[in-house]
Amino acid sequence: MNDASWTIGIVLFVLVSFLLVGLRQKSRESLEYGFGGRYTGRIGGGAAIASNWMSAASLMGLGGIIYLQGYQALAYVIGWTGGYVLLLVLLASQIRRFGKFTAPDFIAERYGSPVARFLAALISIGISIIYCTAQFKGIGLLFSFMLGVEYNRAVLYGGAAVVSYLVIAGALGVPRNQQMLYFVICVSFIVPLMWLAHHLGYFWILPQFGYGEAISDLARQYQIDFTLPFTSGTLFGWVSLCFTLMVGTAGLPHVLSRFYTVPNVRDARWSVVWGLFFIALIYWSAPAFAVFGRLLEVRTGIRLPPPAAERMADLVVMKTAVLAGMPGWLVGVLAAGALSAAFFTVAGLLMTGAASVSYDLYYCLINPKANESDRMAVAKGSTLVLAGIVLLLALNPWGLIVQITALAFALAGNTLFPLLLLGIWWDRANRYGAIAGMLVGLCCTFAQPLLGGTFPILAQLFPLTSSALCGAPLVILVMIAVSLATKPPPDAMRDFLEHEVHGHLD
Amino acid sequence: MSHAPKRYSVNLLRPKKGYMRDEVGTILLVLLGWGLVTFGFQIVLALWAGTPLGRFLTQTYLFNLPLHFFFSGQFLPLWFIILCVFYNYRLDRITEYHSHMRDRSYE
Numbered sequence: 001m002n003d004a005s006w007t008i009g010i011v012l013f014v015l016v017s018f019l020l021v022g023l024r025q026k027s028r029e030s031l032e033y034g035f036g037g038r039y040t041g042r043i044g045g046g047a048a049i050a051s052n053w054m055s056a057a058s059l060m061g062l063g064g065i066i067y068l069q070g071y072q073a074l075a076y077v078i079g080w081t082g083g084y085v086l087l088l089v090l091l092a093s094q095i096r097r098f099g100k101f102t103a104p105d106f107i108a109e110r111y112g113s114p115v116a117r118f119l120a121a122l123i124s125i126g127i128s129i130i131y132c133t134a135q136f137k138g139i140g141l142l143f144s145f146m147l148g149v150e151y152n153r154a155v156l157y158g159g160a161a162v163v164s165y166l167v168i169a170g171a172l173g174v175p176r177n178q179q180m181l182y183f184v185i186c187v188s189f190i191v192p193l194m195w196l197a198h199h200l201g202y203f204w205i206l207p208q209f210g211y212g213e214a215i216s217d218l219a220r221q222y223q224i225d226f227t228l229p230f231t232s233g234t235l236f237g238w239v240s241l242c243f244t245l246m247v248g249t250a251g252l253p254h255v256l257s258r259f260y261t262v263p264n265v266r267d268a269r270w271s272v273v274w275g276l277f278f279i280a281l282i283y284w285s286a287p288a289f290a291v292f293g294r295l296l297e298v299r300t301g302i303r304l305p306p307p308a309a310e311r312m313a314d315l316v317v318m319k320t321a322v323l324a325g326m327p328g329w330l331v332g333v334l335a336a337g338a339l340s341a342a343f344f345t346v347a348g349l350l351m352t353g354a355a356s357v358s359y360d361l362y363y364c365l366i367n368p369k370a371n372e373s374d375r376m377a378v379a380k381g382s383t384l385v386l387a388g389i390v391l392l393l394a395l396n397p398w399g400l401i402v403q404i405t406a407l408a409f410a411l412a413g414n415t416l417f418p419l420l421l422l423g424i425w426w427d428r429a430n431r432y433g434a435i436a437g438m439l440v441g442l443c444c445t446f447a448q449p450l451l452g453g454t455f456p457i458l459a460q461l462f463p464l465t466s467s468a469l470c471g472a473p474l475v476i477l478v479m480i481a482v483s484l485a486t487k488p489p490p491d492a493m494r495d496f497l498e499h500e501v502h503g504h505l506d
Numbered sequence: 507m508s509h510a511p512k513r514y515s516v517n518l519l520r521p522k523k524g525y526m527r528d529e530v531g532t533i534l535l536v537l538l539g540w541g542l543v544t545f546g547f548q549i550v551l552a553l554w555a556g557t558p559l560g561r562f563l564t565q566t567y568l569f570n571l572p573l574h575f576f577f578s579g580q581f582l583p584l585w586f587i588i589l590c591v592f593y594n595y596r597l598d599r600i601t602e603y604h605s606h607m608r609d610r611s612y613e
Contacts, residue, residue, distance in 0.1 A: 089537065090533065090537075212569050
């Protein structure tokens, strides 16, 4: 067997073993299976949070953007970890006490408005689509890397593979084993990194520290300074991107519902700490791939012009492995981790998106008399439709994986985050404020492509990937102003907020 | 009893006395630590560039990494974990205290 077939073999083995382990687990505990698998304690809950979070953006995109931008790209690392602080302290346990598990459901209940539900559902579906597009780009790149076919064809293969995997897993009724998924992702990312550090002669036991020396070598021997702050962007760019990713975290549809799979609030809170630690393990490591990639490139005398570097950036993790002469099976392990992360993220998001179509749009708004099987049919059909839309978008991705993902975060941060925040912490916020807020948030998110040409100032204040630094506060102000100008929400809701959400221990 | 007491209106900036006030105090403390350390550091780094302080940040090495790179890339994720632990620890205490106050077992 040559290296490439080893790689493909390992990837297939990992994906099939997820199905087999799932089947085994299912036959053993078919009755206990609940919303997100069985309860496995705070550490297990943390692993579930982390595996749910890991996607092609974390495993492929992050290395790519740091490879291109150095310090400027650390905004992604920090934005995608710091968001959990906001989520934990401002929203998690309070929304849990409120008792609604998805953003559209919360917004519809809190603001008592079908229009708000409609908008929130559309926004949630939009977020899922954009987020999935980034995953499909990652899957397409990995398929084109492994099979040696061109990108467009690889995206089609990848899309077909994801959908058939979803159908098979759905037909077999396989529960997702989140703990095993996290373990696979973590090992498949860090073991190849240790191999790389060892191969290049750096401290390999903790490559997260070992890459420091590689940075010094790059600077000393090749005059490439990776670490200089604010060279490939401005302070405003850094801060606005970081802030956008943080507030977006709290609004992502598939992140919020994680808090309800743990039986009590206290364990739910502590599992966030573990989840954040498991996420940080990957994020501490991602810069190392970028640094080693740069180093190998200059050592072998390759100096890519910027456009070419940008084209290959999302694959830099894989390319670095190949350039270093990593054995095929280990490249396979690396690819398998990234691919399973992307696969399961897509699976989760397509299913949440489809559930939103069938419940929030179809059942709650179009046909309240629909029975279980009608709703199931709508959900299945809309999974395929959503996958089709994502596939079309992924054929012409407009940016790097992390940039596409950041747009999803900007949308969530500009629309859902202010509604959740004020919904919990200010009982005077009413439905008119909510609807106005979502509309303004949508405008902020897409201000650059829509109006940036006519009003350059808008393009500067609301950059596509980082519009929430100015957007989220603006939306909050609009919500406050509109709510104060219209009549307050019903007393029942205000009492509920006072006594149940904020008064459970009075 | 001609007038019902004026109702409390939920507001993050004017928390209700009791559990909520303690909870909000912790939240604001954590948010302060979150914002100042994350964004404050970047602002210092950008505005003090070229001064002795800026040179100290970019030219001191810690674990082979320049201090500012170590701070953002390695320490900040750790700092977020510390903040979450602090918040959880405080909230466990607060919940326990107020559960005793109303003589209810801790959930």
